[in-house]
Amino acid sequence: MLARLQTDIVLNVLIPRLPQRKFEIVTVKTRGDKILDRPIAEVGDRGVFVKELEESLLSGAVDFVVHSLKDLPTELPAELTLAAVLNRADPRDVLVSREAVTFCNLPAGARVATSSRRRAAQLMTRRKDLKFIDIRGNIQTRLRKLDEGECDAMVLAAAGLIRLELTDRIAEYFEPEFCTPAVSQGVLGIECRSTDQSILSMLKQIEDQPVRALITAERAFLHELGGGCSVPVGALATSLPDSILRLSGCIAALDGSKVYRASLTGPQNVADKLGTELAKQMLSTEAKTVIDSLKQTASNTVSPP
Numbered sequence: 001m002l003a004r005l006q007t008d009i010v011l012n013v014l015i016p017r018l019p020q021r022k023f024e025i026v027t028v029k030t031r032g033d034k035i036l037d038r039p040i041a042e043v044g045d046r047g048v049f050v051k052e053l054e055e056s057l058l059s060g061a062v063d064f065v066v067h068s069l070k071d072l073p074t075e076l077p078a079e080l081t082l083a084a085v086l087n088r089a090d091p092r093d094v095l096v097s098r099e100a101v102t103f104c105n106l107p108a109g110a111r112v113a114t115s116s117r118r119r120a121a122q123l124m125t126r127r128k129d130l131k132f133i134d135i136r137g138n139i140q141t142r143l144r145k146l147d148e149g150e151c152d153a154m155v156l157a158a159a160g161l162i163r164l165e166l167t168d169r170i171a172e173y174f175e176p177e178f179c180t181p182a183v184s185q186g187v188l189g190i191e192c193r194s195t196d197q198s199i200l201s202m203l204k205q206i207e208d209q210p211v212r213a214l215i216t217a218e219r220a221f222l223h224e225l226g227g228g229c230s231v232p233v234g235a236l237a238t239s240l241p242d243s244i245l246r247l248s249g250c251i252a253a254l255d256g257s258k259v260y261r262a263s264l265t266g267p268q269n270v271a272d273k274l275g276t277e278l279a280k281q282m283l284s285t286e287a288k289t290v291i292d293s294l295k296q297t298a299s300n301t302v303s304p305p
Helices: 002-017 051-059 117-126 139-147 158-163 197-204 209-225 268-283 287-297
Strands: 064-068 080-086 093-097 111-113 131-133 153-157 170-174 188-193 233-240 244-252 259-267
Touching (some): 002 158, 051 064, 051 080, 051 188, 080 197, 093 139, 093 158, 111 139, 117 131, 117 153, 117 233, 117 244, 158 170, 188 197, 209 233, 209 244, 209 268, 233 268, 244 268, 244 287, 259 268, 268 287
Parallel strands (some): 111 131, 111 153
Antiparallel strands (some): 080 188, 093 170, 233 244
């Protein structure tokens, strides 16, 4: 339901600008959608939520695809490009719990569900007495599992709940310094073939340039760290006056023993350099040991956002 809603959001922006164009929605199920009995990090290679979509683009079955941008790897096939970004909703993570209990007030031993190593690793540093468990399925399925008692609380992206008009289920919003969100969380990205000038020109009309600057910094940070390794990494860029960006990043040890955080400011017209520089700064600290150890043990698995 959320994927279709995100596609509708894009079409609702495109259609008024191009009333003469006709659009057909093609539904494609990805491996990440089909395999629900294992944690995402065990499913396999990078791009577990985008591979089939990109294959549809490359075969010519579709002309562009809409992604939750946090699912899109920082390295794309040469034949494909991120043509437009838009509509960033609230990038924060949120807690959903029965009886709206907040994170600090969850009882010891409470089961907190999330498929994201990034979230679990950061939150473990705050509450080592909680039990973090994996959960799969779309948002409605996850909420049903919570209501049926499979867990006591769960951590989700605010953006999905906002778009589905389910904000009444949110018990608490986590500020970025408490739980840094996934790179590009809350942003819709549109991917198309690199040589399809007609589609590229069309999509350029709905590009959100301020959002592009933010996600360019965030994705450059992840790329420099090594976006294909199973590392709990978060980043969030925010706009400051005079076209300045502030980029905050984190790297968390999987066992929750340590979270490394750092931030950097710089002009938005060199957003990519800002992301690269922050990553290099963090790799010059003890955070590099977290990255290196996980690359050696799980170099080709996905770190769920």
